[in-house]
Amino acid sequence: MSDEFDVIVIGGGPAGENVAGRAVRGGLTAAVVEERLAGGECSYWACVPSKALLRPVELAAEASRVPGLTVGPIDAGKVLGRRDEAVSFYDDAGQVGWVDGLPATFVRGSGRLDGPRRVRVGTPDGGERVLIARHAVVVATGTSAAVPPVPGLREASPWTSHEVTAATAVPERLVVIGGGVVACEMAQAMHGLGARRTTLLVRGGGLLARMEPFAGELVAESFADSGIDVRLRTGPGRVERPAPGGPVTVHVPDGPPIEADELLVATGRRPATTAIGLDTVGLRPGESIEVDDSMRATGVEDGWLYAVGDANGRALLTHMGKYQARICGDVIVARAKGEPDDLPALRDLADGYGAPQVVFTDPQVCSVGRTEAAARAAGFTVRAVEYDLASVTGAYLLGDGYRGRAKAVVDEERRVLLGVTFVGPGVGELLHAATVAVTAEVPLERLWHAVPSFPTVSEVWLRLLETYGL
Ligand SMILES: Cc1cc2nc3c(=O)[nH]c(=O)nc-3n(C[C@H](O)[C@H](O)[C@H](O)COP(=O)(O)OP(=O)(O)OC[C@H]3O[C@@H](n4cnc5c(N)ncnc54)[C@H](O)[C@@H]3O)c2cc1C
Numbered sequence: 001m002s003d004e005f006d007v008i009v010i011g012g013g014p015a016g017e018n019v020a021g022r023a024v025r026g027g028l029t030a031a032v033v034e035e036r037l038a039g040g041e042c043s044y045w046a047c048v049p050s051k052a053l054l055r056p057v058e059l060a061a062e063a064s065r066v067p068g069l070t071v072g073p074i075d076a077g078k079v080l081g082r083r084d085e086a087v088s089f090y091d092d093a094g095q096v097g098w099v100d101g102l103p104a105t106f107v108r109g110s111g112r113l114d115g116p117r118r119v120r121v122g123t124p125d126g127g128e129r130v131l132i133a134r135h136a137v138v139v140a141t142g143t144s145a146a147v148p149p150v151p152g153l154r155e156a157s158p159w160t161s162h163e164v165t166a167a168t169a170v171p172e173r174l175v176v177i178g179g180g181v182v183a184c185e186m187a188q189a190m191h192g193l194g195a196r197r198t199t200l201l202v203r204g205g206g207l208l209a210r211m212e213p214f215a216g217e218l219v220a221e222s223f224a225d226s227g228i229d230v231r232l233r234t235g236p237g238r239v240e241r242p243a244p245g246g247p248v249t250v251h252v253p254d255g256p257p258i259e260a261d262e263l264l265v266a267t268g269r270r271p272a273t274t275a276i277g278l279d280t281v282g283l284r285p286g287e288s289i290e291v292d293d294s295m296r297a298t299g300v301e302d303g304w305l306y307a308v309g310d311a312n313g314r315a316l317l318t319h320m321g322k323y324q325a326r327i328c329g330d331v332i333v334a335r336a337k338g339e340p341d342d343l344p345a346l347r348d349l350a351d352g353y354g355a356p357q358v359v360f361t362d363p364q365v366c367s368v369g370r371t372e373a374a375a376r377a378a379g380f381t382v383r384a385v386e387y388d389l390a391s392v393t394g395a396y397l398l399g400d401g402y403r404g405r406a407k408a409v410v411d412e413e414r415r416v417l418l419g420v421t422f423v424g425p426g427v428g429e430l431l432h433a434a435t436v437a438v439t440a441e442v443p444l445e446r447l448w449h450a451v452p453s454f455p456t457v458s459e460v461w462l463r464l465l466e467t468y469g470l
């Protein structure tokens with residue numbers, strides 16, 4: 001059976017679904033091919049469950065800083081139950097209904113390119129369906145967890161982001177390999193929900209290495225306070241798990257072996273592009289698909305192939321994947337109709353500025369644009385200013401022992417912001433103001449007139465500008 005659509009999207013995660021949404025809005029027909037659950041990693045094994053697990057831990061930490069409030073132990077069973085609700089009990093009927101309602105055609109199965117504009121779908125019943133795209137095929141297959149080649153690691157069946165976000169019980173002793181976002185968020189979630197001993201093995205010299213250095217330092221301080229053992233410049237040399245499901249032993253080069261009940265690997269992602277037929281269109285399987293700012297694959301002739309979200313490797317974040325998807329869907333519509341396709345709204349500018357991101361640890365870490373180091377490396381004439389968030393009245397009022405820091409990176413030639421980082425409890429909600437300032441390239445002299453309310457944490461904006469000299 002062969003079906004024709006204007007647009008075929010392989011991968012029904014947040015990015016893929018949004019391409020279909022925009023294409024249909026523009027008057028095209030679309031099919032979304034999804035091999036697991038509509039909604040993708042984000043909805044079931046990443047953003048949504050991880051934040052459902054972190055929320056009570058964050059709230060308990062917040063409440064414990066306010067004299068007069070007593071926080072009882074967290075009921076992990078109830079938290080896991082709420083996580084199950086948040087992931088719709090791993091049932092995608094609602095998301096499939098959303099695709100149907102666009103209206104677009106939802107095809108359950110594994111999609112694979114088979115030459116230009118042709119997609120073969122292996123369906124769950126063992127059958128096959130061939131789909132033909134009149135205008136475009138969009139790859140939105142995301143990523144999967146990378147597992148480093150440590151002796152015994154794979155055989156030990158470690159947890160990845162999938163298993164930890166779907167945990168049905170909290171392990172007593174957990175070892176986490178990695179010091180990035182998944183490692184920090186999930187170590188804190190499991191520890192806060194009752195893990196007695198949580199150990200992070202970090203290859204580098206700090207946590208959250210892509211952010212400003214003080215971000216990882218403040219998170220490490222908070223981890224130390226809550227009893228999480230962060231070990232830097234180390235890693236697993238060998239792993240043993242003699243009995244499936246039994247204790248696991250992690251051998252480290254600089255100390256005695258660590259025994260744990262679970263081992264979480266959080267060492268980054270690999271593009272899910274290995275088995276999608278990229279070789280049939282001249283691209284290398286297993287790599288990110290390089291795209292231009294309209295999300296069109298640069299390595300394919302005739303411009304019919306696009307890639308959005310994690311699969312193109314630009315920014316591994318849901319909101320950025322959805323942003324790229326809106327651009328991609330709209331540009332496909334414009335090209336299909338022969339309309340101008342080079343309007344500013346049809347190009348990805350945000351990834352170039354530096355994607356906004358919130359890390360939902362306690363303290364939260366959030367940033368947009370470039371770090372000071374990245375701005376200098378890019379050749380800007382930079383001046384950076386920092387401010388201790390605890391000295392802002394609004395932050396002090398939130399609780400005792402508030403710790404946090406803010407930094408603004410200024411392009412001295414244009415006197416606009418290149419990057420902003422905030423670290424502190426609850427600062428994630430401050431980020432969008434920074435995103436607007438960086439993206440709109442608001443001159444500092446103009447920003448001076450954006451008056452933050454007293455007594456909010458946002459007064460840090462005023463303090464940063466004063467520190468700069470305004
Ligand atoms: C633990 C964790 C927490 C995270 N938290 C956040 C957060 O708080 N905020 C944030 O912005 N980002 C977060 N991320 C990142 C975020 O999950 C990803 O950036 C986002 O899911 C990418 O969306 P996507 O649509 O590109 O891919 P995905 O969500 O990975 O979806 C891809 C879909 O394609 C399907 N697929 C793959 N191959 C095929 C095929 N051959 N045929 C058919 N279907 C296929 C998959 O089954 C999947 O459903 C987190 C990631 C992890 C691991």
Ligand SMILES: NC(=O)c1ccc[n+]([C@@H]2O[C@H](COP(=O)([O-])OP(=O)(O)OC[C@H]3O[C@@H](n4cnc5c(N)ncnc54)[C@H](O)[C@@H]3O)[C@@H](O)[C@H]2O)c1
Pocket residue numbers: 148149177178179180181182183185202203204208209235266267268269315316317357358359360
């Ligand atoms: N709140 C959020 O926005 C959020 C939450 C979770 C994940 N994410 C996204 O998901 C992506 C993946 O997160 P992640 O934490 O898996 O990746 P990451 O790139 O953030 O961190 C990977 C960590 O693993 C380490 N590492 C890499 N290879 C290693 C090896 N062979 N041995 C030991 N350590 C090794 C790195 O040094 C780093 O500390 C991130 O890019 C992030 O954007 C976002």
